[in-house]
Amino acid sequence: xxxxxxxLASGVTVIVLKxxxxxxxxxxxxxxxxxxxxxxRAVVVDLEGxxxxxxxxxxxxxxxxxSMHTKKGRMALWRPQPIVEEVLVTSGTTTLIPLAHDMxxxxxxxxx
Amino acid sequence: MPQNTTLxxxxxxxxxxxxxxxxxxxxxxxxxxxxxxxxxxMAVNLVLHGRPVGGAPVRxxxxxxxxxxRVTLEDDGAAFDPRxxxxxxxxxxxxxxxxxxxxxxxxxxxxxxxSYQRVAGKNRSILSFS
Numbered sequence: 001x002x003x004x005x006x007x008l009a010s011g012v013t014v015i016v017l018k019x020x021x022x023x024x025x026x027x028x029x030x031x032x033x034x035x036x037x038x039x040x041r042a043v044v045v046d047l048e049g050x051x052x053x054x055x056x057x058x059x060x061x062x063x064x065x066x067s068m069h070t071k072k073g074r075m076a077l078w079r080p081q082p083i084v085e086e087v088l089v090t091s092g093t094t095t096l097i098p099l100a101h102d103m104x105x106x107x108x109x110x111x112x
Numbered sequence: 113m114p115q116n117t118t119l120x121x122x123x124x125x126x127x128x129x130x131x132x133x134x135x136x137x138x139x140x141x142x143x144x145x146x147x148x149x150x151x152x153x154m155a156v157n158l159v160l161h162g163r164p165v166g167g168a169p170v171r172x173x174x175x176x177x178x179x180x181x182r183v184t185l186e187d188d189g190a191a192f193d194p195r196x197x198x199x200x201x202x203x204x205x206x207x208x209x210x211x212x213x214x215x216x217x218x219x220x221x222x223x224x225x226x227s228y229q230r231v232a233g234k235n236r237s238i239l240s241f242s
Contacts, residue, residue: 066207
């Protein structure tokens with residue numbers, strides 16, 4: 001599991017995730033994901049490169065969004081693979097963190 | 113013919129379980145994902161809750177059949193019927209959401225049928241997939 005970051009001109013921080021977000025993958029990125037989420041007001045999580053997602057990965061996303069929420073920040077999820085989107089929807093995660101398929105919409109959701 | 117593998121319930125063992133599922137014959141890409149997902153959730157639960165206080169590490173065996181698609185997970189951990197786990201509250205908000213409960217919710221959503229038995233001091237869960 002890999003994590004990297006990009007800063008957009010709009011002020012949005014993009015967290016780019018790649019690999020398997022299973023229990024070991026989530027443990028590998030958890031600290032960095034939490035730190036970057038907590039330090040920013042508008043975050044888009046790029047999920048295009050995530051090939052597997054289980055509950056420990058959902059926990060990473062939800063706890064990051066929760067920490068942002070307490071500081072009036074917003075997180076949005078961007079362009080997951082269809083089966084990963086199914087996990088996000090059936091788990092109820094998309095009722096907590098909005099999802100968009102195009103960058104402009106994700107950016108709007110994160111900026112509020 | 114059913115295939116099986118036996119592992120110790122530990123987080124670092126779980127990638128081996130996913131790798132084992134990925135090489136089983138007769139599964140398409142979606143089936144591999146769903147079986148890996150459900151097995152990971154059941155195994156994580158076993159790692160977190162299966163070991164009796166002061167007991168030895170829990171061992172578990174997974175048996176996979178493809179026609180129809182069915183997985184059996186048998187472990188020697190503490191007695192636990194996953195069907196009796198408290199349901200995740202509906203429509204939490206970011207303010208109220210807690211970290212737990214999502215794994216078994218995913219299993220309930222992706223498996224079409226699940227059964228549980230306590231047999232000869234072991235937990236046996238069977239998950240079926242349409």
